[in-house]
Amino acid sequence: MRLWLRIFLTGLVLWLATVVVTAWTGNANLVPTVVLFGSFLVPVTFVVWAYGRGRSPEVTVELLFQAFVVGGVLGVLGASLLESWLLRPSVLMYVAVGLIEEGVKLAALMYVTRRMARRATRDGLVLGATVGFGFAAFESAGYAFNALFTADGLSLTQLVETEVLRGILAPVGHGLWTAIAGGALFAARGRLTSPVVLTYLGVSALHALWDSMSAIAIAITLVLTGRPWQFEQLRIGRVPHVTPWQVHMYTLLNWAGLIVISLVALLWLWATVTSDRRDRGNLPQ
Template sequence: MFCPSCGHPVSEGSTFCPGCGRRISHVQEPAQAAAPNPFGPASRLLDSLDRAMGGSGHVDVKLSNFFDAVFRRHARGEADMLFACGSPATTPPLANVSRFWPHPWLYSRVFLVLLVATLGLIVLVRFAMNPIGVPGLMFVSSLMAPFTIVVFFFETNVPRNLGIARVIEIFFVGGVFSILCIYPISALLPGGGTGELGASLVTGITEEVSKGVLIVFFVLRLGGRNYILTGLLVGAAVGAGFDAFETAGYVLEAFLGANQTNLLNDIIQSGLSAREVAAGIAQAGAVHYPADMDALFLEVVGRMPTGFCTHVAWAAVTGGAVALASGGEKFEPSHLASPTFVGIFLVPVAIHGLWDAYIPVLSDYGVLGMTLDQWIFAAAIWVVLVLLLHRGVVQMNQLSAAAQKSALAAQNGTPGTDGRGANLE
């Protein structure tokens, strides 16, 4: 049998994997491209969507795979082993890459850590009345949802070819520069906004293209074979950085209020001196408890649900589309013209535009911090992500099996194949 994390051969009854050191809780069969449909119409819809994305049309997805390991006890060393990847010494050969559905769990612990830190900062600011915690509250609360999703895709990246240091680099650099890219793109495509459908769609195009530029940049920097699961991770990291910085800005605006936000804009744009800044703040009025703090807390809580299903999810789909278009080979810019990439990329663009638009009735009612139409769009983007995860696992299953067959053939002195039937000689 094989380790469900790294694919290393494991003897029957073993408690730990000799390859990656993780505890062997259970072993399942490799993901198969074809499987029976146990969920009726919903599964048939997933199969149809998979065919539309160029897949086999048979989706075998157990959502429990994404949550079952969350509720198990894990030793601290297991988290350390998860982060030990990405270097030549810790990236497994393709033949040893896991061919099993991943069972992520660390993302839930990261979420809890950030949630506890956010609650602690709320106590510090709201009840201890200590303003020193305000900047930390703005940034940590903005990280909570998007960075959790980044860790989720880090765990599901079974090729283990991208280390956490590189992911953090993509998060910060990609997040900042994807926001900066909006300005030249907006100059070429003006008229963006929210509320009205046309302006919202322009905003969707502008922001998704800006994130796409950074995703392509980092994919090109990584080089090598471009796997779907890795593309999802790169896209999620760029989108999470974008989301975190944008959300922190919105929380700051809520905290300052309209008058002081306008003053801050004047300060930045005019380059006033520190003395003039102080005089301007005094004229605008100091922050008053509890009104401004209540606005801060409402913004923190209100934007938390959207962090799981907006920029980080939209950009992850773009990253997966880039990888899917390259077919598991080295990415080339010409792949961006393929119908596969264009068709899938239009999904986050359209959902982003509709998300920002006002839709009668659906936009008038909400639950748990999101309107009804936003819940529909959140479900839609995660359906696409689950399909891409399925395609990614099937891709690694095929490539790993082909590599193992090739290695065995080399030992026997016969040629192998590359997973698509092509001779490796």
């Protein structure tokens, strides 16, 4: 059995066992274990998978650990500071979040790889994904922790639901976007060239679309199926009731949008990998 699959299955069994025991005993001391296992399982699995897909000897386990932990924490801290200083409610808020979070992850990648003597595109893909998955793991832990607290007390159900959803979406989120940016950065030998800046803007746009997809789905649903009385309630600042059909349409549009964004990013990653293989194949032997 491959190492990444063994890690995933072992971690999944331990997480499920912890959830069951926590629910059975009501032991709040086990909650941090549920949060950590659920938040880190998928990101760590994909980092191990990416590590085994091909990289140079310079990408050591130590460097991978630094990229995941140091890069991930620096990214989360940097994003938190910048978003608290710069973000204000507006229609451009999602764009600003995308630019900030992709920017801090790219900066964290540049920091943890600053001593690398040689830079290959495939190494940038692996290390970029590692920083992105580290960011995703620590961010998910925060979301899971917040989901625990409700008006009725602690909710293990909400915590687990949050971790399952973010675990499912993790492979096509932060890790994927930062892998693309890392590949472009390493292809430029660590310099902020025009292709690197354009790639950064591109993944930031994907990030912004991802975060705003719920609002976009709501807007499209109202445009296509909105009733006059709903628009009137919106005009006077009230939240209108929605019909069951509108709920179904919103859900369909939201998931369809997320799938399209994911496919665009995956195709972009595939094009980067294909181009790198072609370039390496054309090198003189």
